[in-house]
Amino acid sequence: MVVDTIVYHPTLKKLIKYLDTTAGREKSFRLVQYLVRFLAFHAATRGSSELAKLFKALQGHAAFIRKGLRFLKPLNHVQDAAKAFDNKLSDSIIRSTVVLKNLAYVGYLSLDSIAWFKLAGLVSNKTFPKAPKYANWFWFVGLVAGLVNDLRKISVTSSKLQSLDEKDSEKSKAIELENYKATKRLVWDSFDFFIVLNNLKFLNYDEGAVGLAGTITSIFGVQDTWNNTKI
Known part of the structure; x- marks a missing residue:
């Protein structure tokens, strides 16, 4: 009975479903990547060089796996950009920023795939040496579009x-939820903007600060993917 209670518990079923999705695994590895980046910095500052090396190695492995999981993900953003462009009923600023954000992410993720090919040894390290820099510039543009989108939604x-009429409580709750999501997304994009x-x-904060910012946004990502997982 105890085993059945654990095996068939809704939380465990949801966890299995979450980890069975590419998004769930990718978000989890991102959390690991930035968390160990944060821990590596603090281990190094405390003189624990061996522990720092271990965390750095974990960071590299997590990054490699993540890049593999995101391969061909640009296709998702091409589709999302097309859907947003075709939605003529949407607010013009929201519509245009969604299109721009997704197209920027197509460039960002496509160039990021080159880094994965290099890590896998499929492409020489000398090939496209500026790919990481251009990838970050595409991420920068995508985040600027995202921040404008967030502010417009708010x-x-x-x-x-x-x-709204005070009596219309149901509609009010729905709009309040939209406002909350837009505000959360604004915070999320702001931390990612700090990273890029x-x-x-443009900024020169230490690895600990960047790792912490990435950990926070990774938690947001895990939380959103978890909430969208249906059982």
């Missing part, structure tokens, strides 16, 4: 809430 939902600014050398 503005639109806030205006809707102000114009460091990657492009």
